[in-house]
Amino acid sequence: MISSRPRNTAPPSGDVALRELVNGNTAFALDLYQRLAEKPGNLFYSPYSISLALAMTYAGARGETERQMAQTLRFGLPQAQLHPAFNMLDLNLRPPEQKPASEDEQPFQLNIANSLWGQAGFDFLPEFLDLLAENYGAGMYRVDYSEPETARQRINGWVEEQTRQKIKDLIAQGMLNPMTRLVLVNAIYFKGAWVYPFDKESTRDAPFTLLDGSRVNVPMMYLAKDLLYLRGKNYTVVRLPYRDSPMGMTIIVPDEGQFEEVERALTPQLLEEIRSNFSLAAVRLAMPKFKMETSFNLSQTLAEMGMPAAFDRSLADFSGMTGRKDLFISNVVHKAYVDVNEEGTEAAAATAVIMELKAMPMNEVELTIDRPFLFFIEDRESGTLLFAGRVVDPR
Structure with missing residues (x-):
């Protein structure tokens, strides 16, 4: 089952909902900063990319899993308002279409892409797929996780393409296995002069x-x-x-x-x-x-921040995705890259x-x-x- 719904490019979201969403996202971004900053060294990440990928996952969360995620991610809006607000914010952030002679000459580039990678033959609820198609422009790609290496290469290839080859190997070897059913990916690429x-x-x-x-x-x-x-x-x-x-x-x-x-x-x-x-x-x-590349597996961090149920095989409730309590989050992987020089900034992140x-x-x-x-x-x-x-x- 794949959604045939187009993205809603005029979402019914007002300024109040948008402000609530941005305030919550900022609070989560800085909560996460304090956790990541506990480790010494340079730090770089895309809180927006992480919030977006987790919002897509949250769309299928129910019960205690949903409550914990909302609290940790600082989602103050009910689901029916949250996803249209994310859609509106995402559409507002995108630069107006420009037609430069070449992509390299474009002074400002921001590419935000979302995708779902589901196990071939595994059924997801049509309403879950529709919600993600309409609000996140996220299509479902079918892969066979019984061949995890082939699936990994396909997903990583998509991420590389979306981030102009800046984020490579987002998903490391051994991270996928035949029990994997769904991978949600957000990739973000930014270049500013x-x-x-x-x-x-x-x-x-x-x-x-x-x-x-x-x-x-x-x-x-x-x-x-x-x-x-x-x-x-x-x-x-x-x-x-x-x-x-x-x-x-x-x-x-x-x-x-x-x-x-x-x-x-x-x-x-x-x-x-x-x-x-x-x-x-x-x-x-x-x-x-300066230039840096960073990589995080955020599963433990997010569980410690207040959403352990999502990562617990016996407690997770993502029945909004499949109609059954048969899925849990095994990994939340985030990679980010930034290059700041005389001309401007190039930054990418997946998730x-x-x-x-x-x-x-x-x-x-x-x-x-x-x-x-x-x-x-x-x-x-x-x-x-x-x-x-x-x-x-x-x-």
Whole structure:
């Protein structure tokens, strides 16, 4: 059974539902950040991608499994409103169709793709498949998990294609087996050119102080422009806009010795406070280039955050998918990639409007990001956090 329903491109979702969804997603994104940040090192993930993939799974959850998932994922809307709201948000985030000479010349690219990979011959409820087709544009691909390696290669090939070859081997060998019945995949690819590119000629090695106080040399980029800027209590924030897009990168630079304190204080309220207190300043900015690839199996993390039933063979109730309590989640795999350089940002994960302020910028400030920092790629219009991370060592 495969749904023949087209995606609903005019979902019945109002601003209130959308705001509720984005607020919940942000709260979950930062709950998850605190868990992932417990491990040392750089961090990068796409909270939006994770929420989207889990929302598709949540569509089939019932009973205690559904209740735990809603609480953990901060889904405040009932199912009948949640999925149309996700649909509306997803459609709003997509860039308008552009026809550049080639894809590479397009200054802003955002590709969000969802898919289901079901066992051939295994029946899913038509209403479950319809809901995902209408609200997530997710089609069902049939694979035979009795040949797990062939199935794995097909799914990974799809992810590679959707993320412009940036995310390879999302599903590792041995992760699928003949008992696998369904794999839900979300892939997200983002490429944004800065409104104000850094001058490549100016990039040069400069010292960066690590959390342990030792110093390393890293390629530092330089820019002097009018940017949105905020000096907070124990941190400084700057926002770099992307061309032809409402997206921007918000960089939070904790004061020396304050990194853990600022990181612990990361809440939706803090982000909202930052957004509403930005002002335009003439900023002389120095920031490191960085590139990273990360990989997580989030099953244990999500169970510990409050949704253990979904992962428990004897407790899981996904009867909204099949009409029977015969499925549970075995793995939630997430891989993410980011490359920040002079021209802009390329980011992928599976699973800028220039502000015109009437007042002239008054203050001239200098910000040298020569110590660990946090960063978010977010949509200014909805407040959606597409990507989040921290850089403690740019090398």
